[in-house]
Amino acid sequence: MNILKTYKIYIGGAFPRTESGRYYPITDSKGNTLANVCLSSRKDVRNAVVAARKAFGGWSEKTAFNRGQILYRIAEMLDGRKAQFIDELVLQGISKSKAEKEVQQSVDRLVYYAGWADKYQQIASSVNPVSSSHFNFSALEPMGVIGVIAPQENSLLGLISSVIPAICGGNTVVVAASENHPLCAVTFAEVLHSSDVPGGVVNILTGKIAELAPALAGHMDINALVSSGLGELQRTLALSCVENLKRNFSYSNSDQQGLNFITDLQEVKTTWHPIESIGGATSSY
Amino acid sequence: MIKSFDPHSMLSKISVDKVGVEERVARFQTRSIKNESKLQGLKMVLNMIDLTTLEGKDTPGKVQQMCYKAQHLHDVEPGLPTVAAVCVYPSMVGVAKKALGNSNVKIASVSTAFPSGQSTRDIKISDTQFAVDQGADEIDMVISRGKFLAGEYAFVFDEIAAIKEACGKARLKVILETGELSTLDNVRLASDIAIHAGADFIKTSTGKIQPAATMQVTYTMLMAIKDHYDRTGIMVGMKPAGGISTSKLALHNLVMVKEVLGNAWLSNEWFRFGASSLANDVLMQIMKSTTGLYQSSDYFSID
Numbered sequence: 001m002n003i004l005k006t007y008k009i010y011i012g013g014a015f016p017r018t019e020s021g022r023y024y025p026i027t028d029s030k031g032n033t034l035a036n037v038c039l040s041s042r043k044d045v046r047n048a049v050v051a052a053r054k055a056f057g058g059w060s061e062k063t064a065f066n067r068g069q070i071l072y073r074i075a076e077m078l079d080g081r082k083a084q085f086i087d088e089l090v091l092q093g094i095s096k097s098k099a100e101k102e103v104q105q106s107v108d109r110l111v112y113y114a115g116w117a118d119k120y121q122q123i124a125s126s127v128n129p130v131s132s133s134h135f136n137f138s139a140l141e142p143m144g145v146i147g148v149i150a151p152q153e154n155s156l157l158g159l160i161s162s163v164i165p166a167i168c169g170g171n172t173v174v175v176a177a178s179e180n181h182p183l184c185a186v187t188f189a190e191v192l193h194s195s196d197v198p199g200g201v202v203n204i205l206t207g208k209i210a211e212l213a214p215a216l217a218g219h220m221d222i223n224a225l226v227s228s229g230l231g232e233l234q235r236t237l238a239l240s241c242v243e244n245l246k247r248n249f250s251y252s253n254s255d256q257q258g259l260n261f262i263t264d265l266q267e268v269k270t271t272w273h274p275i276e277s278i279g280g281a282t283s284s285y
Numbered sequence: 286m287i288k289s290f291d292p293h294s295m296l297s298k299i300s301v302d303k304v305g306v307e308e309r310v311a312r313f314q315t316r317s318i319k320n321e322s323k324l325q326g327l328k329m330v331l332n333m334i335d336l337t338t339l340e341g342k343d344t345p346g347k348v349q350q351m352c353y354k355a356q357h358l359h360d361v362e363p364g365l366p367t368v369a370a371v372c373v374y375p376s377m378v379g380v381a382k383k384a385l386g387n388s389n390v391k392i393a394s395v396s397t398a399f400p401s402g403q404s405t406r407d408i409k410i411s412d413t414q415f416a417v418d419q420g421a422d423e424i425d426m427v428i429s430r431g432k433f434l435a436g437e438y439a440f441v442f443d444e445i446a447a448i449k450e451a452c453g454k455a456r457l458k459v460i461l462e463t464g465e466l467s468t469l470d471n472v473r474l475a476s477d478i479a480i481h482a483g484a485d486f487i488k489t490s491t492g493k494i495q496p497a498a499t500m501q502v503t504y505t506m507l508m509a510i511k512d513h514y515d516r517t518g519i520m521v522g523m524k525p526a527g528g529i530s531t532s533k534l535a536l537h538n539l540v541m542v543k544e545v546l547g548n549a550w551l552s553n554e555w556f557r558f559g560a561s562s563l564a565n566d567v568l569m570q571i572m573k574s575t576t577g578l579y580q581s582s583d584y585f586s587i588d
Contacts (some may be wrong), residue, residue, distance in 0.1 A: 046579050221581030243578060 007037040007182065009027060009044060009206060010189035012051030013199015018207070019043050026183060029093040037182050040207035042215035045174065048203035049221050052145045052172040055200025060142045060170035065085045068117030071168060072193040075110035081191060082107075085156060094157065112257050113168045120169070124263045128270070130160045135273040140266035142170035143247065144223035145214035149255045152229050155181035159188060159254055162226050165261035167201055172223070174203045176212040213237055220244045226267055228254035290442040295421050299477075299512075301505055302471035310500045313541045323536070327567050330535045331358060332366040333553045335378070335393055335524065336588075337561050338373060339400075339492065345380045348373055352384035354586055357397055359568045362575065369553035369566065370423060374399070375412060378419035393458070395423035397448060400462075400491035402427035415449040422450075425458045427491060428475060430465045438478055445482035456525055458486035463502045464494035471501055476509035477523060486522035492559065497527025503538060507545045520549065526559025532570040535563060 008015040014264060022039035038044075059067075078085070083104050086223055088259045089099035130136040151158030155178040158283030165171045189204045205212060217225055217240035224247035225237065234250050241248040249264055291576050303305045308355050318326055336355050339345060348371075355368045370391035373381050385392065394416035398404035404412075413424055432440045449457050460478040463544055479487050490497035503525045510521045523542065529535055535558060542550050550556050565588050569580040 042579075049579065215579075218577075219579045219580065219581075220584065244581065244584075 004035050005184040006032070007035055009038045009040055010053070010186070010193070010202070010204040011048045011200075012203065013078045013193065015189070015193075021045065026092075026180070028091055030285060034091055035183060037186065037206045040176075042074060043204055044176065044195075045212060045215040045219065046206075047163040048205060049145060049219055050066060051200040052174050053221055055140075055198055056144055056172045057208065059167070059172055059198060059201045059282060062170075064118035064170075066219035067168065068114045070196050071110055071117055071164065074164075074191060074197065075114060075122065077191045077195045078103075078110060078188070079107045083188070084187060085184055089156065090273055092113070092183060093150050094179045102157045103233050106157050109160055109257055110156065110164060113164045116259065116262060117168050118121070120259060120262045123259065124266070128283070129273070133274060133276055135275045136270065137273070138175035138262065138268050138270040140169070141269050143265050143267055144171060145221060146171045146265055147219065147225045147246075148173050148175040149216065149225070149230065150175055150177050150185065152178050152180065152209075152253050156184040156188065161255055161257060161261070162228070162251075163202060166202050166265050167197075167260045169266050171223075171265055172201045172203075173268040174216065175205065176209060176216065177204055177206050179207070179209050182206040195280065199212075209233070215238060217246070217248075218239050218243060224249065226251070226265070228252065246247040290439040297311070298363075299470075299473055300385075301473050301508075303469055303501075306469060306501050307505055310504050310541070313500065314537050316537075316540045318536055318540070320574075324535050324571065327532060327571050327574075328366055328541055329539065329551065330532065330558065330567050331564065331571075332369060333557050334368040334564050334567075335370045335372040335526070335557050335559045336368045336564060337371070337492070337559055339395060343374060345377070348377045348380045349384045350542040351588075352381050352390070354588065355385070355390045356388050358564060359585060362568075362572060364538060364572070367556055372425065372559060375416040375419065375421070375496075378416050378421045382420035390550065391422040392420060393423035393425055394419070395425045395427075395460075395491075396524075397426040397444075399425070399427055399460075400493040403431070406447060409444070410451045411446060412505075413448050417451070417453055417455050421455055423456045423458060425451050425460055425488060427460045428470070428479065430462055433471070433475060433478075438474075439485060441475075442478050442482045445479055446482065449483035456522075457483065458488045458522070459484040459489045460491055460526075461489055461506075462494060463489050463498075463506075464496050469505045471519050472505045473509055476508065477508045477513075480509060480513050480521050484521060486524050486557070488524040488526055488557075488559065490525075490526035490527040490559075495528070498525035498529055498538065498559075500534075500541065502543065504541060507542065511546055516548075520555060522555040522557065524557040524559055525551070526557075529558055529560050530562045530566060532563075532567045537565065563587060 018038035018040045020041035023036040024039045026034045085103045086099045124185040125139045148162050192202050217237040226249045228251045238248050339526050355371050358365050367390050370393045375394050381392050396413040396416050397409040413544045428441050429568040476487050565585045
């Protein structure tokens, strides 16, 4: 017997149904129903942000090396469930060879960011020359809770490319998955769940972008918003972001990888540390 | 005059139907309070809070900061009430008195070797007198749970009556520490003893023991107050304390008070919340109602 899977959402390390009790059907290219998924509400956003904020302290204080290990662990778990992801991508209407390529790229991307986890700090931090007796240095700190509106296409690779650089840098995220292709996002939550990622670090909601995106953009406890390809909606979101001076990133190359996806979601903290003199031949530093 | 313990008047062994209590409590949680009534409810909650700091690491600075917060909950939003009182250790009453000046925020002081209550009666009485002399308007005493559980009800009764006398004009809140009393039957009996011995308020917990103010326990104590009122016409106040940290839970408690005791108890003269983090959650809910945006604790004072 063919049993349709029920896809739930992922909040605080648990898989609840949406508090609204609403669902919407996902269909394949021929119009056959594949599954019902949660039609999340702004209250689910609220709950997810609370979970993400709670998880932020512990996650940001883990050592960079440990975060790298955990990201690598996600890659391993994803690699082990390749077949399921390929099946889901094919069900949602892309060719087998493209699906295989997308899943392989997703694993590679995780390994890529796992490697960066304890290296981006050295690249992007600096010691600054100043005209007084101070040791002056700039170091990166994670922004906090990041709202992510995952790309609508490349539902797995796009999700991973926008979520992983955020958590690589010690942030926690609330992500609205691809509206019409959300299956991989929920399955990816199961991968996260079995990968030593603490509950609340990544929270995944499914539903209408038009409903979830404004709730993310207007939330005072979200520190940055990441999106791509939203067209007109992006302008409205940008206006909402002003309310708490939320950083607002809209990427046109959201399926790419790069150091900037990590550092965009970091704040720079500069410290002035009083000393005698630095860098001169007579300096004891 | 110190009252004397009369077991026949109160040890009628009222037994509490635990399943019934749970069902009734579950029903209070289904009431839907929206929009304008929710906003009014939230403001009422603020006005019923005893803003509390009871830690070994309390300093005059911490108490002064809390006293300021008690009068200026969130100045961004006009028209908010103050809290009902601040609740501190006896050694901090003088500091709070100075910091609060002429404001209408009351000063509550814990006493009687809070939180364990493991001391002699003389020390408990002088502890109370010290707090009153320093300017406390209200005294939050703890009962001797060890004696209560050993069945020495007369000891517990006499102790409450003695502290009541030491309070003078200060109102007395009696903390039952329900988390250590095990059963709802014990909670009911301890409530009856406290009420008969002269408590102006009965209070669930110190906040140091879990579980604290569950709705089942608060309901049981409200019923004790109701029965006493029905019999004598004398009102006794109620203060759930510990574990009430969300607006939703606070509103459920208000619903319960209204439906069990009626409107007369819906003021801070007869109902209080003992809490430290509840105020900020309520403020965030109020700001959510007025701005339409979910709030962040970054924009509210630290408590």
